[in-house]
Amino acid sequence: MSAAAVQTARGLDLEARGHAMHALAERLFPLHRSQTGDGLRRTLAEIGREVAMEVREIPSGTRVFDWEVPDEWTLRAAYVADGEGRRVIDAARSNLHVVAYSRPVRARMPWRTLRDRVHTLPDRPAWIPYRTAYGRDEWGFCLDHATWKALDREPDREYEVVIDATLAPGAMTVGEIVLPGAGDGEGLLWAHACHPSLANDNLSGIVVAAELARWLGERERRLTWRIVFAPATIGAIAWLWSRGDAVERIRAGLVLALLGGSGGFTYKRSRRGDAGVDRAAAHVLAGSGEAYEIRPFEPFGYDERQFCSPGFDLPVGRLTRTPHGEFPEYHTSADDLAFARPEDLAGSWAVAADIVACVEGNVTLRATKPYGEPRLDVHGLYAGQGGADDGGAAIRRAAAWVLNQSDGGRDLLAVAERAGLPFDAVRRAADVLIETRLLAEETGRSHDRKETP
Ligand code: ZN
Numbered sequence: 386m387s388a389a390a391v392q393t394a395r396g397l398d399l400e401a402r403g404h405a406m407h408a409l410a411e412r413l414f415p416l417h418r419s420q421t422g423d424g425l426r427r428t429l430a431e432i433g434r435e436v437a438m439e440v441r442e443i444p445s446g447t448r449v450f451d452w453e454v455p456d457e458w459t460l461r462a463a464y465v466a467d468g469e470g471r472r473v474i475d476a477a478r479s480n481l482h483v484v485a486y487s488r489p490v491r492a493r494m495p496w497r498t499l500r501d502r503v504h505t506l507p508d509r510p511a512w513i514p515y516r517t518a519y520g521r522d523e524w525g526f527c528l529d530h531a532t533w534k535a536l537d538r539e540p541d542r543e544y545e546v547v548i549d550a551t552l553a554p555g556a557m558t559v560g561e562i563v564l565p566g567a568g569d570g571e572g573l574l575w576a577h578a579c580h581p582s583l584a585n586d587n588l589s590g591i592v593v594a595a596e597l598a599r600w601l602g603e604r605e606r607r608l609t610w611r612i613v614f615a616p617a618t619i620g621a622i623a624w625l626w627s628r629g630d631a632v633e634r635i636r637a638g639l640v641l642a643l644l645g646g647s648g649g650f651t652y653k654r655s656r657r658g659d660a661g662v663d664r665a666a667a668h669v670l671a672g673s674g675e676a677y678e679i680r681p682f683e684p685f686g687y688d689e690r691q692f693c694s695p696g697f698d699l700p701v702g703r704l705t706r707t708p709h710g711e712f713p714e715y716h717t718s719a720d721d722l723a724f725a726r727p728e729d730l731a732g733s734w735a736v737a738a739d740i741v742a743c744v745e746g747n748v749t750l751r752a753t754k755p756y757g758e759p760r761l762d763v764h765g766l767y768a769g770q771g772g773a774d775d776g777g778a779a780i781r782r783a784a785a786w787v788l789n790q791s792d793g794g795r796d797l798l799a800v801a802e803r804a805g806l807p808f809d810a811v812r813r814a815a816d817v818l819i820e821t822r823l824l825a826e827e828t829g830r831s832h833d834r835k836e837t838p
Pocket of ligand 1: 580586716
């Protein structure tokens, strides 16, 4: 992509954006997020201080398609203390120390009884793993293996084991930023918000989504954009269940996750494989100068599984850097704030913003004077645009392509692909040609519109 095009979406303040996103991640990092509960609520409230957000509570027990909204988990304390009251494991030191959704426990037991309840990573003895007990009547702790081994030397030593938690009917919290657009289509940006104290998974997705919301909020919009923060899986299913009206209008969407780390980008196509967002992502990444890989859809991964389930089959892809399970820090305490650096976040935001800008600007046009080339000078084009400078030449080249290819059947992205030009150059040429009435928008054409039977 040309420097000019990159600059359009990314702005000159990329470095400042990177630091702003990292600062938000720092504020969110200590909050104890889970599928439900106050950590999730406080996370959404903190994001809502930056961009106005609608927060909804979906009651426990609500049937959502084949699923049910879980009971709310509230944790007050979780620790293992020795005979002197010294806490050898304490969730106050790291949220990862307690298995999420552990049922309450208050007992005394020797280490040989407790040891199998304490999860470690023997291959990474300094790291604490992240574990959940969603939907299971369990409890447990997570610990670095080095400490576990030290405790394991005295199997008969007695410990006080406390998980002071409540698992009871409450609600699951979902946050949604809605930015109305001029047209009737919608765009979706989605970040899972249920993980505690892990920076890449998924504070990176959360802060990039929040920054995209702030940026989109300051732009004119064709699509209405919904930026949603919710627990993975059950949050996506409940959102789809409760937002049938919006779902019908979705023309493009991105699941945003794992956007920290220094790895290259991975775009996972929608189930359709050739949706506008798939083409936009491929076009932007090809011109980004970044290392990247494009993968086909598969029914594994993050919330694209729900958006791309057959009943919805939405045009929603997934943008990550290195995917889950493919970097050693995944779901461990090593996925910390140093792992998602400001420059990684800034680069991720820039790619995501370029894809969003491409989706926003991609319309199908029709030349109003298609018989022979129109006489551009007669239509007052380029008279005041210098003409000698490089920008003028580039836009004339893009204009020639747009005029030639806009027969009502090709969208602007197809024009850019065929011309080998950055989308932004084609879009800017189109804007000039629309203004001079040499092009008109072809309404009602979008192959990403959900077909109604
Ligand atoms: Zn995860």
